[in-house]
Amino acid sequence: xxxxxxxxxxxxxxxxxxxxxxxxxxxxxxxxxxxxxxxxxxxxxxxxxxxxxxxxxxxxxxxxxxxxxxxxxxxxxxxxxxxxxxxxxxxxxxxxxxxxxxxxxxxxxxxxxxxxxxxxxxxxxxxxxxxxxxxxxxxxxxxxxxxxxxxxxxxxxxxxxxxxxxxxxxxxxxxxxx
Numbered sequence: 277x278x279x280x281x282x283x284x285x286x287x288x289x290x291x292x293x294x295x296x297x298x299x300x301x302x303x304x305x306x307x308x309x310x311x312x313x314x315x316x317x318x319x320x321x322x323x324x325x326x327x328x329x330x331x332x333x334x335x336x337x338x339x340x341x342x343x344x345x346x347x348x349x350x351x352x353x354x355x356x357x358x359x360x361x362x363x364x365x366x367x368x369x370x371x372x373x374x375x376x377x378x379x380x381x382x383x384x385x386x387x388x389x390x391x392x393x394x395x396x397x398x399x400x401x402x403x404x405x406x407x408x409x410x411x412x413x414x415x416x417x418x419x420x421x422x423x424x425x426x427x428x429x430x431x432x433x434x435x436x437x438x439x440x441x442x443x444x445x446x447x448x449x450x451x452x453x454x
Contacts, residue, residue: 279319281326281387288320291330293391300392307403310348311335315395317355325381326359326389332398338407342415343423351402357394359384 277293295312302309317330332353337346362385382394414424419431435443 277391279389279391284319284321288318290318292316300396305396305400307336307338307399309334310337313395315391324361328357330355332395334399336399338403340409340413341407342413343409343425345409347407347409351399353398353402355398357382359389
């Protein structure tokens with residue numbers, strides 16, 4: 277969905293868009309959409325900048341980091357963002373330090389704001405740093421790949437040869453304690 281700033285009324289623009297299945301390109305995202313997002317809010321001009329406030333509601337899924345089973349995550353994300361016009365003469369080269377204010381700003385060009393990018397960004401940011409199907413998930417066996425939540429495999433834990441000396445030392449200490 278594109279917001280055109282040329283036709284924005286002075287008191288702002290109220291927007292609401294329920295995406296259709298496949299409308300958003302999530303190929304480069306770490307999640308899949310289980311339910312198409314609904315984005316609604318208001319765009320207001322604040323000097324040369326544009327302020328977007330609203331909510332994104334969706335249901336996403338991502339693989340569990342331990343067992344790779346699908347985890348469904350319902351999300352409701354409030355957003356309050358500022359968009360500033362692109363300044364073609366500001367061509368920074370090299371590194372420069374970001375200020376706190378810079379983290380809340382995005383840039384628009386040609387008096388158009390693409391909500392699709394914002395929605396995908398908000399969904400990506402809402403994804404937990406570690407996706408787990410449940411806290412006590414046991415994951416997959418590193419040797420045979422069996423899901424340890426469903427079955428117990430007969431694989432022996434292989435010790436990295438670099439740690440073998442410590443394992444032998446521990447076994448010797450346990451024998452001496454008997």
